Amino acid sequence: MATPQENLLDWLRDAHAMEQQAESMLKAQSKRLEHYPKLKARIDQHIQETFGQQKLIDECLSRLGGSSSSIKDMTGKLMAFGQAVGGSLMSDEVIKGAMAGYVFENVEIASYTALVAAAKAAGDSETEAACEKILPQEIAMAEWLLEHLPELTEAFLVRSDDPNLEAKK
Amino acid sequence: MATPQENLLDWLRDAHAMEQQAESMLKAQSKRLEHYPKLKARIDQHIQETFGQQKLIDECLSRLGGSSSSIKDMTGKLMAFGQAVGGSLMSDEVIKGAMAGYVFENVEIASYTALVAAAKAAGDSETEAACEKILPQEIAMAEWLLEHLPELTEAFLVRSDDPNLEAKK
Numbered sequence: 001m002a003t004p005q006e007n008l009l010d011w012l013r014d015a016h017a018m019e020q021q022a023e024s025m026l027k028a029q030s031k032r033l034e035h036y037p038k039l040k041a042r043i044d045q046h047i048q049e050t051f052g053q054q055k056l057i058d059e060c061l062s063r064l065g066g067s068s069s070s071i072k073d074m075t076g077k078l079m080a081f082g083q084a085v086g087g088s089l090m091s092d093e094v095i096k097g098a099m100a101g102y103v104f105e106n107v108e109i110a111s112y113t114a115l116v117a118a119a120k121a122a123g124d125s126e127t128e129a130a131c132e133k134i135l136p137q138e139i140a141m142a143e144w145l146l147e148h149l150p151e152l153t154e155a156f157l158v159r160s161d162d163p164n165l166e167a168k169k
Numbered sequence: 170m171a172t173p174q175e176n177l178l179d180w181l182r183d184a185h186a187m188e189q190q191a192e193s194m195l196k197a198q199s200k201r202l203e204h205y206p207k208l209k210a211r212i213d214q215h216i217q218e219t220f221g222q223q224k225l226i227d228e229c230l231s232r233l234g235g236s237s238s239s240i241k242d243m244t245g246k247l248m249a250f251g252q253a254v255g256g257s258l259m260s261d262e263v264i265k266g267a268m269a270g271y272v273f274e275n276v277e278i279a280s281y282t283a284l285v286a287a288a289k290a291a292g293d294s295e296t297e298a299a300c301e302k303i304l305p306q307e308i309a310m311a312e313w314l315l316e317h318l319p320e321l322t323e324a325f326l327v328r329s330d331d332p333n334l335e336a337k338k
Binding site: 001002003004007010011092095098099102103106107109110111113114116117118120121122142145146149150151153154156157158160161162163167 | 170171172173176179180261264267268271272275276278279280282283285286287289290291311314315318319320322323325326327329330331332336
């Protein structure tokens, strides 16, 4: 049993951990990419957005008096997944990387959608406003990745088929 | 280095493993849910759709002469993630379960989007048609879950706040 405020605080802690993980995943991906400059540039833009999102979530946590130190089980598993994805060296890693980025954006979209509803239920209009500010940035990044996935796939397949080119990064 | 056909076959094997995992995740979720009948009904509908999707992918694999036995690393990690999510017993598991379901649908959306492009590049119009048949079902399920996440969150928070009610399943 928990009050809406307690659940909200729990989920904000999850969001904090999630944005830390987003930062390390995005940085790792950007650093590795060489032959796909459009993807790299969009990831770099989202790293900047992520810093702003971290600030917004931290402000909500401070305001509600919650520390951001306790990382819950679910987020821990998401993080392990993210690390597995970010650190992998598969032959088609640019494709799997873009897919994993898209999937991670959707983790964030689901989280902030639930957080907006939870903040509303808890009567916390400041947290509601913060999450509503973040949500469109995550949606835009997810949409960009999915829209560009076909052309990225084609580019990868052409490079992969050419013995003189490196395809994976 | 690999031809478009080899990459396509690899990704179809991933899709096969993914749909097996989808089936076990969805069944586990449906079995646990008690107090959220609308969510349970939508999941049950998608289990039926998943059977049809498995058949389509298996037909593509047979046609291309590929076995479905080798599960690749990335999919193995996704499966571990799915099992962690599906088997978890968190206090807010209906919410995390719906979020995880939404995230998994987006894994599938990204996979079939890349597969459509790969089938096109490989000149395999039958695989292209099969993946284009599956994709809208995954999109519809993802959209349903995200649209219903706010009301599910509200229902959970009300139940969670009431000492006489069970909220999590």
